Amino acid sequence: MATFQAAKKALSAPPTVRVLPSGVPAAPSVLNLRARAPADAHAHGHGHGAAGPRTDTVPTWAGGMKLGAYKSYVSVSPTTQHQQRLMHTSAPLAVEPKVPDFSHYRAKDKTSNRALSYFMVGSMGLLSASVAKSSIAEFLRTMSASADVLALAKVEVEMGSIPEGKNVIIKWRGKPVFIRHRTQGEIDEARSANWKTFRDPEPDEARTKKPEWLVMLGVCTHLGCVPIGEAGDYGGWFCPCHGSHYDISGRARKGPAPTNLEIPEYEINEAEGKMVIG
DSSP, X not given: OXXXXXXXXXXXXXXXOEEOTTSOEEOOSSOOTTOOOOOOSSSSSSOTTSOOOOSSSOOGGGOOOOOOSSOXXXXXXXXXXXXXXXXXXXXXXXXXXXXXXXXXXXXXXXXXXHHHHHHHHHHHHHHHHHHHHHHHHHHHHHHSOOHHHHHTSOEEEEGGGSOTTOEEEEEETTEEEEEEEOOHHHHHHHHHSOGGGSSSOOOGGGGOSBTTEEEEEOOOTTTSOOOEESOSTTSSEEETTTTEEEOTTOOEEESSOOSOOOOOOEEEETTTTEEEEO
16 A cells, blocks of 8 residues: 555656657656557447547546556656657857858959049049139238239339428338438438447348438337437437437337347339339
């Protein structure tokens, strides 16, 4: 009785069907070979005239436990290792990746294709250079002087309209310009002075292109004031702001002015009797 209770407790699992690693279904470990087919009217198992087997009990041929004279039939799971396999199988992994065939898209004539590529690259480079040049030129043109400023870049002066021994003040680039038609006495006085002892040593010959014409910017070199002509201790120009004195050659002789009056760029055209400043 104890043996029957132990076998009943350990073997109460429903029958199962498993598969081996090869994919073949594993049969129960123990089959009840003594099971018989259900009886029918003709004893041929066709089910005529008799009810089929009971559906609420496990068929005897499927295994299970059956008590007999000193014998029992038990269905247990196989002890060997097994692997469950599904209905589908995974695709085999390729050892090397498969590269698509692009031969259909390659050019047949490589020489003509290379020539076309070089032509396109050269054309794009030439077009880009032209656009860059135009852009830079337009940008620099916007930074150049305007038309009204260029009109004042050069000023023509009629020399015959300036009498000897007189000063004329004109406007050039927004600054006053002194033009002095000097006499011979003024020229001799300017060249006889010991210019090497001045605070800004400079001979009169270096400040004029023609001795009788002296052209200077009318801006004091101290703080930018406009000096007064034919004034001062040396008969030249005098700045009333801080007392700077300039001689008849425009050189600083007294006061806080550190340097001589600046000489602008100018040309003298004696044939036409004109002076062009700038």
